Amino acid sequence: MQTASFSGFIKAIFYMIAFYYIFKFLARLFLPLLVKKAVEKAGENFQQHQQQQYQRAQQTTWKKTSSNDEIIIDTANSKNPRETKKIGDYVDYEEID
Template sequence: MGLLKIILIILLVYYGFKVLSRLFAPLLVRFVAKKAEEKFGGQFGGFQNPNQQREQQKQKEGETVIDKMPNTKRSSKEKVGEYIDYEEID
């Protein structure tokens, strides 16, 4: 009798999980797709969120905006190597 109870509980859980997954899987897929769209849309300049649209509207056409100043501490005086003259031999 105990073995039969265990088998029935396992079958009930299995079919219950199947029914619930059919109900909630589309919602989960939509949620994941929406999150992926937000993530990739920001990277590729696709759809913008409302905050980005407001910032873009504040800028006038033809106006130049610098978001980040370049690092000015670079120096090209670093010695990379030595220049060696060479002759072509025919």
């Protein structure tokens, strides 16, 4: 069985402080590089996402007629046009005292 000594305790404290300062120094060197890479990767993902959205928008057919300058939009999902719900007629009334 080993017993703890004061010099062993001081060594442990010294190693912890040394590890802290070495880690802090290395973080200042390499953390900006890691953040830069992460930002570049996020930018690439954003650009790819935008490109995919643009391609999906191009899949819907946009036609422009030259005679009337009328824009006709044909979409693949326009099989059932939306119907507006009519709840009832508006009735104007007066209060009777």
